Amino acid sequence: MSDASLAEVLRAKGLRLTAQRQLVLDAVHQLGHATPDQVHAKVSQVAAGVNITTVYRTLELLEELGLVTHAHLSHGAPTYHAVSEDQHVHLVCKACGGVAEVSPSVLDGLVGALESSRGFLVDVGHVALFGLCAACAGATQ
Amino acid sequence: MSDASLAEVLRAKGLRLTAQRQLVLDAVHQLGHATPDQVHAKVSQVAAGVNITTVYRTLELLEELGLVTHAHLSHGAPTYHAVSEDQHVHLVCKACGGVAEVSPSVLDGLVGALESSRGFLVDVGHVALFGLCAACAGATQ
DNA sequence: CTGCATGCAAAATATTTGCAACAGC
DNA sequence: GCTGTTGCAAATATTTTGCATGCAG
Numbered sequence: 001m002s003d004a005s006l007a008e009v010l011r012a013k014g015l016r017l018t019a020q021r022q023l024v025l026d027a028v029h030q031l032g033h034a035t036p037d038q039v040h041a042k043v044s045q046v047a048a049g050v051n052i053t054t055v056y057r058t059l060e061l062l063e064e065l066g067l068v069t070h071a072h073l074s075h076g077a078p079t080y081h082a083v084s085e086d087q088h089v090h091l092v093c094k095a096c097g098g099v100a101e102v103s104p105s106v107l108d109g110l111v112g113a114l115e116s117s118r119g120f121l122v123d124v125g126h127v128a129l130f131g132l133c134a135a136c137a138g139a140t141q
Numbered sequence: 142m143s144d145a146s147l148a149e150v151l152r153a154k155g156l157r158l159t160a161q162r163q164l165v166l167d168a169v170h171q172l173g174h175a176t177p178d179q180v181h182a183k184v185s186q187v188a189a190g191v192n193i194t195t196v197y198r199t200l201e202l203l204e205e206l207g208l209v210t211h212a213h214l215s216h217g218a219p220t221y222h223a224v225s226e227d228q229h230v231h232l233v234c235k236a237c238g239g240v241a242e243v244s245p246s247v248l249d250g251l252v253g254a255l256e257s258s259r260g261f262l263v264d265v266g267h268v269a270l271f272g273l274c275a276a277c278a279g280a281t282q
Numbered sequence: 283c284t285g286c287a288t289g290c291a292a293a294a295t296a297t298t299t300g301c302a303a304c305a306g307c
Numbered sequence: 308g309c310t311g312t313t314g315c316a317a318a319t320a321t322t323t324t325g326c327a328t329g330c331a332g
Contacts, residue, residue: 014310018305018311018312021312049314057312072269094264100259102258107251114247118232118241119274120234120270123271126235126271127271129255131267132262133260133261134259137260157286159287161287177321190288190289194290195287
């Protein structure tokens with residue numbers, strides 16, 4: 001299904017369906033969330049010749065097309081994930097660096113409060129919360 | 142007061158109080174939140190000779206000492222702010238790039254929910270929420 | 283004096299861009 | 308065949324590191 005919609009969206013803009021674009025989109029789907037570097041590594045497992053430059057350009061394009069988005073997680077690393085997946089909020093542990101996902105419903109109250117008080121519309125899929133995961137909170141501190 | 146506590150904290154660790162360290166800490170206080178580059182620019186207004194390298198090293202040191210922290214806002218740019226300031230949540234507009242601040246109290250419900258359901262302790266001062274500010278939400282879209 | 287701190291330059295990373303060769307349609 | 312795409316290399320931007328000089332204590 002991702003291939004079909006990719007071809008469709010590209011066609012609609014007069015753009016071309018290439019092996020690289022399919023591979024990058026597939027890699028994003030498979031990885032869940034990953035940095036450009038990780039996407040490149042994943043793509044390279046299947047097609048070794050693909051350049052990191054192309055990965056950057058393709059991710060930018062796919063984001064423009066609305067097929068993927070990126071969030072800024074822990075260390076300034078842009079992390080891409082497919083939009084077709086369920087939206088989720090990232091919980092980044094500052095101790096172990098792990099990333100957990102929770103349902104956006106936990107933000108419902110917050111989103112409503114910010115919208116009424118400040119007129120700010122939160123992009124739920126782009127939110128990252130920093131803190132300590134259960135394991136690290138118990139272990140250390 | 143910042144100078145006094147800086148000298149104190151440095152002394153406690155056998156480190157030295159230098160003009161650069163005072164300048165960097167002052168710049169962070171004055172700027173509210175800023176990238177290393179912006180801190181360097183601010184410091185340069187007062188003392189032109191200060192190297193960007195020193196700013197990086199000093200910010201890292203000040204963070205270790207607990208005098209400043211950094212959050213990752215919009216574009217992977219680490220943003221530093223003094224810890225003595227009131228903690229605040231950053232609202233980053235993905236359209237205009239503006240950064241607004243709101244009271245952490247809006248997160249109270251969320252923090253409680255995550256702690257009980259997942260055992261995750263949110264670091265309130267480090268949170269950045271992406272979305273559209275009131276101006277951009279009204280203007281565009 | 284003694285050793286930590288700084289400045290400078292160069293290295294390591296991450297990301298973007300110019301251009302010629304290539305491939306989708 | 309026409310034009311969008313890719314790969315390569317070089318340019319940029321950002322952050323880190325090595326080393327000799329300088330200054331706080």
